[in-house]
Amino acid sequence: xxxxxxxxxxxxxxxxxxxxxxxxxxxxxxxxxxxxxxxxxxxxxxxxxxxxxxxxxxxxxxxxxxxxxxxxxxxxxxxxxxxxxxxxxxxxxxxxxxxxxxxxxxxxxxxxxxxxxxxxxxxxxxxxxxxxxxxxxxxxxxxxxxxxxxxxxxxxxxxxxxxxxxxxxxxxxxxxxxxxxxxxxxxxxxxxxxxxxxxxxxxxxxxxxxxxxxxxxxxxxxxxxxxxxxxxxxxxxxxxxxxxxxxxxxxxxxxxxxxxxxxxxxxxxxxxxxxxxxxxxxxxxxxxxxxxxxxxxxxxxxxxxxxxxxxxxxxxxxxxxxxxxxxxxxxxxxxxxxxxxxxxxxxxxxxxxxxxxxxxxxxxxxxxxxxxxxxxxxxxxxxxxxxxxxxxxxxxxxxxxxxxxxxxxxxxxxxxxxxxxxxxxxxxxxxxxxxxxxxxxxxxxxxxxxxxxx
Numbered sequence: 499x500x501x502x503x504x505x506x507x508x509x510x511x512x513x514x515x516x517x518x519x520x521x522x523x524x525x526x527x528x529x530x531x532x533x534x535x536x537x538x539x540x541x542x543x544x545x546x547x548x549x550x551x552x553x554x555x556x557x558x559x560x561x562x563x564x565x566x567x568x569x570x571x572x573x574x575x576x577x578x579x580x581x582x583x584x585x586x587x588x589x590x591x592x593x594x595x596x597x598x599x600x601x602x603x604x605x606x607x608x609x610x611x612x613x614x615x616x617x618x619x620x621x622x623x624x625x626x627x628x629x630x631x632x633x634x635x636x637x638x639x640x641x642x643x644x645x646x647x648x649x650x651x652x653x654x655x656x657x658x659x660x661x662x663x664x665x666x667x668x669x670x671x672x673x674x675x676x677x678x679x680x681x682x683x684x685x686x687x688x689x690x691x692x693x694x695x696x697x698x699x700x701x702x703x704x705x706x707x708x709x710x711x712x713x714x715x716x717x718x719x720x721x722x723x724x725x726x727x728x729x730x731x732x733x734x735x736x737x738x739x740x741x742x743x744x745x746x747x748x749x750x751x752x753x754x755x756x757x758x759x760x761x762x763x764x765x766x767x768x769x770x771x772x773x774x775x776x777x778x779x780x781x782x783x784x785x786x787x788x789x790x791x792x793x794x795x796x797x798x799x800x801x802x803x804x805x806x807x808x809x810x811x812x813x814x815x816x817x818x819x820x821x822x823x824x825x826x827x828x829x830x831x832x833x834x835x836x837x838x839x840x841x842x843x844x845x846x847x848x849x850x851x852x853x854x855x856x857x858x859x860x861x862x863x864x865x866x867x868x869x870x871x872x873x874x875x876x877x878x879x880x881x882x883x884x885x886x887x888x889x890x891x892x893x894x895x896x897x898x899x900x901x902x903x904x905x906x907x908x909x910x911x912x913x914x915x916x917x918x919x920x921x922x923x924x925x926x927x928x929x930x931x932x933x934x935x936x937x938x939x940x941x942x943x944x945x946x947x948x949x950x951x952x
Contacts, residue, residue, distance in 0.1 A: 508630070508638025515857050519847060520641075522856045523670070523839050524623055527643045530665045531621040534658060536645050539620050541602040543627075544593045551594075553601045553794055553824070555702065561628045563638075564591035595627035599644040600794070600821070600834060607648055608825035616649030616830075623839075636810065637840055644815075646834030648822070653765060655833050656798045656817065657772040663802055663813055664778055666837065671851045673805040674812065677785040680766055681795050681816070683749065686759020687735055690752070691728040700724070704736070705789035712736075735786060742770050742784045749786075765798060794818045800835055807845045813837045854909075861948065862912040862928075863905045864891040865898055874921045875914065878941050885945045889914075905931055912948070 505511060512520060544565060551559050564587050596602050599622045607618060622644045630636055645662060647655045660676060667674045684704070688697040699722035703715050712733075719729055735752060738745050746763050753759030766784060773779045790799045797817030804812055815835030822830045846852050862882070864875040875891050882889045892901045898915075905913050915927040915936075926944060929936040939947060
C-alpha cells in the first residue's frame with residue numbers, strides 16, 4: 499500500500515510562484531533593514547531548553563516544541579515523573595526548537611559580548627516553531643524577520659523602528675496601522691488598583707481584549723483573583739478615546755500618584771513628539787488595550803495591523819530592559835520588532851498586491867528548433883544574462899505550439915523565435931505573448947529592446 503503524502507498540520511509547501519512572493523517580501527524587508535544600518539546574524543534552529551523556558555510565560559512555554567534526547571532517552575528519566583508529562587519532558591528533552599528570534603539573540607549577545615560593538619544593531623530572517631493550534635494566519639512553522647538594537651536606552655531607537663515599519667509596508671503597498679503602548683503604563687494601571695502583584699495576569703488578559711471581548715477578559719481577571727471594583731476601575735482607562743495627545747493628557751491625571759505610570763506617559767510623549775516632526779503621527783495610535791503577552795517587555799510595545807484584510811498582527815515588538823540578564827549580562831537594554839512574513843504573504847496574496855513581474859521567472863523564452871538554432875540562441879542568451887535579463891530556452895525541439903503553451907502557462911511575456919532564416923540574417927523574431935504581435939530585429943538590438951531605458 500502506497501504511503502499517503504501529507505505534511506504536518508500547521509506547516510506548508512510553497513510553489514515556485516509562492517516562493518517568488520516570499521522572496522520579494524524577504525528582499526524588501528532586508529533592503530530596509532540594511533538602509534537603517536542593521537547587520538545580519540543567524541542562530542541555530544534548536545536551543546537548549548534552559549535558554550528558552552521561563553522567557554515567554556506559562557502559555558508560551560507550553561508552545562515550545564521539545565526535542566527528544568538522542569539514544570535511550572528514558573535511561574536517566576525519573577520514574578516518579580512518568581505520570582507528569584511536563585516534568586517527564588524535562589527529563590527526556592534537553593533541547594527545543596526556537597519559539598522566537600529574540601531570546602536566542604539575547605543568548606547570542608551574551609555569548610559574543612566581547613566581539614560585538616554596542617549599540618549592536620542586528621537583523622535576522624529565519625523560521626521559528628510553535629506547538630500552537632493551526633488556524634487562519636497561525637502556523638506551527640513560520641518565518642520571522644527581526645530587527646533589534648541592544649545596548650542603548652535611547653527612545654530614538656523606538657522612533658527608528660516605527661520608521662522602519664512605515665517604510666517596509668509602504669514599499670509592499672500594504673495599508674496598516676501601528677499601535678503602541680507602554681508596559682510602564684500597564685504597570686501604572688496595576689498600581690492604581692493596588693494589584694501590582696497581578697501585573698502578568700492583567701497584561702495577559704488585556705492582550706486578549708480585541709479577540710475575546712471585555713466580558714470574557716473580565717471573567718479571566720476574576721479567575722486570577724481580581725474583584726469587581728478593581729476591574730471597574732480599569733474600564734475607563736482601557737476605554738479612553740481621543741487623539742494620542744488627549745489620551746496621554748488624561749493618563750497624566752489618572753497616574754498623578756503613580757511614578758511608573760507617569761514615566762510610561764513621559765516616554766510616549768517623547769516618542770509622539772518625534773513622530774509628529776516626521777509626519778508619522780497619523781499612522782501611529784496609542785492603544786491602551788495593547789499588552790503583548792510576552793513577559794520580557796518592559797517599556798514601549800508595538801503592534802501592526804493590516805487595514806484591508808482580517809488577520810492577526812503582521813508586525814510586533816517592544817523594549818526589553820534586561821533580557822540578557824538571565825544569561826549573566828546585567829543592565830543591557832534592547833528594543834526590537836518582528837515582521838511576520840507568512841501573514842504578510844497572506845495579505846499581499848489575498849489583495850493581489852504582488853507586482854506581476856516578480857512572479858515570472860523568465861522575461862523571454864527562446865524556441866528550440868534543433869541543435870544549430872539552439873547554439874545560436876544560447877549565444878544570444880549569454881548577452882541577455884550579462885545585462886540582467888532572465889531568459890531560458892525550451893529544452894526539447896518539439897512542436898512550436900507546445901513551446902508557446904509553456905510560455906503562456908508560465909506567464910513569460912516574450913518568445914524569441916530563431917529559426918533557419920533568423921540565423922542566416924543574424925536576427926530574431928520577437929513575439930509578445932500578451933498582444934500576439936511580433937517583429938523581427940537584429941540580434942544585437944535585442945538587449946536594447948528588452949531594456950529600453952538603459
